[in-house]
Amino acid sequence: MIIASWLSGLARRAVRRSRLRVDFLLGAGQLAHMAICERSRVDRNGSVLSVLRSTRSFCGIPNANLSLLSEQLQLRLRITDTAGLAIDGRLMLLLPDTPIAGAMRVADDLRRILSTSIGEIDFDIASYPDELNGDDDSSLEQLSTDRKEVGCPRPSGLNVNREPSVAGVHRMDSAEELFAWRCPTWKRAIDVAGASVGLIVAAPVISVAAILIRATSPGGAFFVQKREGLGGKSFPIYKLRTMRPDAESLKSELRAYSEQDGPAFKMTDDPRITPFGRFLRKTSIDELPQLWNVLKGDMSLVGPRPLPIDESQNCQQWQRRRLSVRPGLTCIWQIRGRNSVSFDEWVRMDLRYIKRRCLWYDLYLIASTAPAVVAKREGR
Numbered sequence: 001m002i003i004a005s006w007l008s009g010l011a012r013r014a015v016r017r018s019r020l021r022v023d024f025l026l027g028a029g030q031l032a033h034m035a036i037c038e039r040s041r042v043d044r045n046g047s048v049l050s051v052l053r054s055t056r057s058f059c060g061i062p063n064a065n066l067s068l069l070s071e072q073l074q075l076r077l078r079i080t081d082t083a084g085l086a087i088d089g090r091l092m093l094l095l096p097d098t099p100i101a102g103a104m105r106v107a108d109d110l111r112r113i114l115s116t117s118i119g120e121i122d123f124d125i126a127s128y129p130d131e132l133n134g135d136d137d138s139s140l141e142q143l144s145t146d147r148k149e150v151g152c153p154r155p156s157g158l159n160v161n162r163e164p165s166v167a168g169v170h171r172m173d174s175a176e177e178l179f180a181w182r183c184p185t186w187k188r189a190i191d192v193a194g195a196s197v198g199l200i201v202a203a204p205v206i207s208v209a210a211i212l213i214r215a216t217s218p219g220g221a222f223f224v225q226k227r228e229g230l231g232g233k234s235f236p237i238y239k240l241r242t243m244r245p246d247a248e249s250l251k252s253e254l255r256a257y258s259e260q261d262g263p264a265f266k267m268t269d270d271p272r273i274t275p276f277g278r279f280l281r282k283t284s285i286d287e288l289p290q291l292w293n294v295l296k297g298d299m300s301l302v303g304p305r306p307l308p309i310d311e312s313q314n315c316q317q318w319q320r321r322r323l324s325v326r327p328g329l330t331c332i333w334q335i336r337g338r339n340s341v342s343f344d345e346w347v348r349m350d351l352r353y354i355k356r357r358c359l360w361y362d363l364y365l366i367a368s369t370a371p372a373v374v375a376k377r378e379g380r
Contacts, residue, residue: 025084028085053123058085078096081096100127129317243270
């Protein structure tokens with residue numbers, strides 16, 4: 001009886017230890033929350049965050065192997081590091097206060113340690129902010145040189161977030177893409193339904209406007225511009241043309257007259273705008289082709305307004321948190337801000353929306369957009 005009770009106790013303790021090992025790996029939701037918290041901490045104190053992400057998925061891995069993986073990670077990682085499985089089943093590690101060279105050493109160790117238990121594993125690497133910044137690969141070459149000097153050769157099986165400067169090194173998605181929030185099913189359903197209906201209703205208006213644009217000014221009817229969207233990925237945005245064909249080349253000359261502080265460019269009496277274009281902007285008809293962007297999935301009906309690439313890349317780190325969700329046709333700024341608030345307050349409005357994002361808040365902002373457009377047209 002005593003022996004049976006003792007064995008039962010050992011079994012229960014073993015199960016608890018196994019659960020603790022597995023629980024060390026966060027789920028996708030907890031991992032996403034921790035990533036956002038770590039990014040905010042970096043933005044606040046100016047430190048660095050490195051991220052490791054396995055190239056293989058661990059979906060369907062037996063619980064015993066998952067427990068072993070968790071136990072081996074605990075032995076190698078610091079108490080401040082975070083490990084978890086992303087929504088696609090890939091292992092992701094958040095390494096705060098760790099430069100990319102240190103992250104490469106961690107990845108090197110984990111590849112060696114885990115190879116005996118779960119097989120070969122390769123990692124993608126990114127740092128936030130990006131230590132290997134710019135299009136020049138000299139920083140990557142210097143990193144490789146530094147590692148050789150300290151007897152730490154470049155690990156194989158690692159992808160670094162820049163174009164290759166040495167064999168076997170490939171570009172990885174930027175860390176900002178790893179912080180991007182997944183679009184909820186309800187939001188995508190509203191986007192598809194709303195954009196489909198909107199395009200059908202707006203098609204005659206867009207057609208007439210396109211004809212009048214061609215008739216009143218030289219150049220095409222539509223304007224296509226690259227902007228930064230979800231996770232910093234660029235996409236082409238579609239608008240009805242409201243400016244002269246050479247408007248983009250004149251932007252730098254007019255930058256000093258911008259009425260909006262920060263990197264965004266806003267000018268009420270912009271000389272590049274055509275007379276008919278001024279009407280299109282006042283009524284927001286020029287934005288209607290962006291319903292196609294919504295249908296494609298580049299944008300959402302509600303979300304932070306996307307900025308041109310040069311303006312977006314000149315934002316401060318904390319301001320780029322607005323890229324963690326899909327950009328939208330309308331948001332809080334379109335309804336309450338426009339040109340009357342500073343750029344910092346504009347971004348804070350976007351971040352406020354991201355925190356409050358839900359079905360009913362999206363519907364409220366959509367319903368509030370039309371009255372805001374009418375008020376703008378009437379000069380109120």
